[in-house]
Amino acid sequence: xxxxxxxxxxxxxxxxxxxxxxxxxxxxxxxxxxxxxxxxxxxxxxxxxxxxxxxxxxxxxxxxxxxxxxxxxxxxxxxxxxxxxxxxxxxxxxxxxxxxxxxxxxxxxxxxxxxxxxxxxxxxxxxxxxxxxxxxxxxxxxxxxxxxxxxxxxxxxxxxxxxxxxxxxxxxxxxxxxxxxxxxxxxxxxxxxxxxxxxxxxxxxxxxxxxxxxxxxxxxxxxxxxxxxxxxxxxxxxxxxxxxxxxxxxxxxxxxxxxxxxxxxxxxxxxxxxxxxxxxxxxxxxxxxxxxxxxxxxx
Amino acid sequence: xxxxxxxxxxxxxxxxxxxxxxxxxxxxxxxxxxxxxxxxxxxxxxxxxxxxxxxxxxxxxxxxxxxxxxxxxxxxxxxxxxxxxxxxxxxxxxxxxxxxxxxxxxxxxxxxxxxxxxxxxxxxxxxxxxxxxxxxxxxxxxxxxxxxxxxxxxxxxxxxxxxxxxxxxxxxxxxxxxxxxxxxxxxxxxxxxxxxxxxxxxxxxxxxxxxxxxxxxxxxxxxxxxxxxxxxxxxxxxxxxxxxxxxxxxxxxxxxxxxxx
Numbered sequence: 001x002x003x004x005x006x007x008x009x010x011x012x013x014x015x016x017x018x019x020x021x022x023x024x025x026x027x028x029x030x031x032x033x034x035x036x037x038x039x040x041x042x043x044x045x046x047x048x049x050x051x052x053x054x055x056x057x058x059x060x061x062x063x064x065x066x067x068x069x070x071x072x073x074x075x076x077x078x079x080x081x082x083x084x085x086x087x088x089x090x091x092x093x094x095x096x097x098x099x100x101x102x103x104x105x106x107x108x109x110x111x112x113x114x115x116x117x118x119x120x121x122x123x124x125x126x127x128x129x130x131x132x133x134x135x136x137x138x139x140x141x142x143x144x145x146x147x148x149x150x151x152x153x154x155x156x157x158x159x160x161x162x163x164x165x166x167x168x169x170x171x172x173x174x175x176x177x178x179x180x181x182x183x184x185x186x187x188x189x190x191x192x193x194x195x196x197x198x199x200x201x202x203x204x205x206x207x208x209x210x211x212x213x214x215x216x217x218x219x220x221x222x223x224x225x226x227x228x229x230x231x232x233x234x235x236x237x238x239x240x241x242x243x244x245x246x247x248x249x250x251x252x253x254x255x256x257x258x259x260x261x262x263x264x265x266x267x268x269x270x271x272x273x274x275x276x277x278x279x280x281x282x283x284x285x286x287x288x289x290x291x292x293x294x295x296x297x298x299x
Numbered sequence: 300x301x302x303x304x305x306x307x308x309x310x311x312x313x314x315x316x317x318x319x320x321x322x323x324x325x326x327x328x329x330x331x332x333x334x335x336x337x338x339x340x341x342x343x344x345x346x347x348x349x350x351x352x353x354x355x356x357x358x359x360x361x362x363x364x365x366x367x368x369x370x371x372x373x374x375x376x377x378x379x380x381x382x383x384x385x386x387x388x389x390x391x392x393x394x395x396x397x398x399x400x401x402x403x404x405x406x407x408x409x410x411x412x413x414x415x416x417x418x419x420x421x422x423x424x425x426x427x428x429x430x431x432x433x434x435x436x437x438x439x440x441x442x443x444x445x446x447x448x449x450x451x452x453x454x455x456x457x458x459x460x461x462x463x464x465x466x467x468x469x470x471x472x473x474x475x476x477x478x479x480x481x482x483x484x485x486x487x488x489x490x491x492x493x494x495x496x497x498x499x500x501x502x503x504x505x506x507x508x509x510x511x512x513x514x515x516x517x518x519x520x521x522x523x524x525x526x527x528x529x530x531x532x533x534x535x536x537x538x539x540x541x542x543x544x545x546x547x548x549x550x551x552x553x554x555x556x557x558x559x560x
Binding site: 091100103 | 329353390
């Protein structure tokens, strides 16, 4: 743990990136430490892929600093310690799986053997096949094999399980855990909360190019361990919003929706002030609602 | 891990060669590329150099068209093999993926150049075989060899032009753009019909085309050129290569890091 705080593998400091009028990243600080799995969560368009692009040197930074193993990501020596799985690899369909692996292994100083790659990524029987002839799940496994074939110290996985069925997703999770067990650090982007919960030590939530929250999965959940109260009432949402324990109140589909850090005092007061209050409903916010809440707060 | 693992020069060379070999094999497995690239020059040479020129000047025509269809053939291999594949790979994100990997600088472009040169070598040998056997062309050994070298290294300016097209055109538009440049340029440079039989204005403007410059070197080898210095043609071609390569690199640089040297 002491080592963890001192050894930063990849870092963004005050990173800003703009595409034309669109601000993709608006000053993000992100650190990935040795030995950890960091999940970067956020809705589509939040800036997750841009953050990865910066760390890999695919995107030039407008403002701020980016470092990979203490160097510029354009440094080949730094990138040799990194394995990459992008959302879209665009691999030509007429590439053979074995050729892809051999070419990619060749970029690294101490690559894994082909047999190891096959075993880790589950490519049995696929080496002689054309990439274009594989199913979506098989293609994803090939991409995963390309990410791990160089025996990287750090893996970038940009939405690795998007489009996979449950079984394939869990198989990939097992493989990622195995690599982590061997000492590999992982930076993972996802919009699946289960994925962050299943794999990550630490979660960073970003939205609209800003870091909204950061901490362990439990911390993130605790931070938004709110209750969600819905009811039909003649009370005004703005008034309720000013009550103690109420974090937000809004009108949705003719009902008032209240987010509170403690439900009981709010409900007591609601019932006292509006005797005709109806359709009362109280829910505990799950991680996925917590996440929605966090990104909505930031918006 | 405290072991400082370095990639030695031997491994770097291995990277370049492996990349080139697999690029060649990949396109060699693609009939839509291989068949037109290899068969068109051979077919046109047989048609115009042998079948339609039966007569007094058949050997002359066989020699002239051996040089010019060689240039025509290697232009196709370079423009399509290099240009269209860059356009497709750029559009589909493969180029980005390659740039994220620790691929040595230049390996991507080197592989495509070697692939084009490989196909140029095959075209050159096919045409030479047809010329020597069917068209009755006889050349000194140095001429056969020189023609082969001209064809193989003549791919460079067309690879650069293809690269430039590949950085601008979308994957689906690239073949059309290439054809729009390839076929008129071949005609206007006298690759299909000698410039002598074409309107004067065409031969006056012919020197602006790289295909004209290269064909003059090839024709010089078989004894049918206009007698210009091959050194000048080579310099013009090198300048064109540098120009289009630089334009292409700039286009790519605008979208992030360079994949090239």
